[in-house]
Amino acid sequence: MNNTLFGMKKIICLWKLCLLIFLIVSCSDASRITPLRVVTELNIGESQEIELSNGEIIQLELLSIDVVRDSLRNAIREVNVKVSVDDEEITMHSGNYNLPVEMGKVQIDCPIVKEYYANSNSDRWGLSADARFRLWPEESALIQPGTFVYPVKQKWFASMTHSGNEPCFVDWGENLAVKDIYYHSGHDIGGAEGMDEIVSATDGLVVSARKDTLERYDDFPGDIRTDVVYIVDNRGWYYRYSHLDSIYPAIKPGVRVKMGQRIGLMGKQGGSGGWVHLHFDISNKENSTGTWGTEDAYAYVWEAYVRQYDPGLIAVARPHHLLWTGQETTLDGRKSKSLAGDIISYEWIFCDGTNADGPVQKKSYEKSGEYSEILKVTDSEGNVDYDFAVIQVYDRDKPDQTIPVMQPAYHPTLNIKPGDPVTFLVRTFNTAAGHEVWDFGDGSPQVTVKSETVDRRNYTAGRFAETVHAFSEPGHYVVRVERSDEAGLQAIAHLHVVVEE
Ligand SMILES: [Zn+2]
The missing domain is CATH 3.10.600 (pyruvate carboxylase f1077a mutant fold)
Structure with missing residues (x-):
């Protein structure tokens, strides 16, 4: 080995050392966020x-x-x-x-x-x-203000959700034959295909998008797919955005994104089951096993939504229920919260035409199908909000019988004014029969549509049935959509639309 070569090797070694020090310093810089929990x-x-x-x-x-x-x-x-x-x-x-x-x-x-x-x-x-x-x-924020936003430009609970280890139920319904449960640890937000915009909840580094991943990152908490974006934030948490209909060209591995920066549009690509939603989850290894684990996102998205949109009152009738015919369940609206004052009334409006006052109600169903029970909550500041409890009922004597299951959505969901066109979308699973019938709750005539039959092996194909409606007066509207299957079993779903002054 000659001296020049030896000298060069020394320089390269020194340079590598400098690079290492730079990496260590830059990794432990001021942008690093320590979680509040x-x-x-x-x-x-x-x-x-x-x-x-x-x-x-x-x-x-x-x-x-x-x-x-x-x-x-x-x-x-x-x-x-x-x-x-x-x-x-x-x-x-x-x-x-x-x-x-x-x-x-x-x-x-x-x-x-x-x-x-x-x-x-x-x-x-x-x-x-x-x-x-x-x-x-006590009195701490759950996630640092200024570091986390709601990941969809959409009204809270605008469509169906899966959250907090709720067994998956949208699209095909809960499958009684499947005994191993998909407890949904992430937070799914349903919405309008190709319309609802998804934004980055945090500042961060894109480490995977459209199946391309950044070198040095080969360990991911879930699937790498063409419809998925992974972003790592300054806490070291991995954020997964899945089932996107489209991903904006700027979102590429290696790109640094800002909180609130648009990522793409909501869709049903990949392993969505066929319903349109953002699968949003946060993963880290901050647990006893040192393996990937979900950081439950519900509290964070709740707090971020309240900060950004100041809703005053949020009604919560979720999670959904799974029942046999004749079996009683307890509907519970006590997770609703007034941010402005105190809740002064809970009213349930049932599919059978009856009403009941009080947050907790017992209910049973004689016929199988998918029901949606309306919870109306009012607070001391005059705020009103609605949420809907989905109840999937199976016939005890025909446990193999499927029920029609429906996802409705609408767009836009925020800042709707009288006369604005609002697109209503619906898809029904498990049946080829019948039509969806919309009632917009404003006295206008019902509208009939038919969503394409969903192929279980190819559920990403086909679009939702669309219809456009405008409300002429400001107010809260409870929109209802229903469809019957071959056996006369019904799926009923609701949406809450707020039309502003
Ligand atoms: Zn999901």
């Missing part, structure tokens, strides 16, 4: 001292976990978790559209418990103990 996992009977992100210390003990399963698929529908925080006891609920609860010096939630693993079709959480908890200081 701390995460811990406990077994039943275990107690832990936990330091919150503000330095306060609390004592958390897991006392018991009680799960409620349905009698059709044995899937978990409700989780009651009893804990003590600094010797004060509380029973809270896991997932299923529940927000963190405030207790003493903390806000706490329980995104996952071990019981889900008994019949889950996959490990989406990386949990090793009996339960995982997230803890925030």
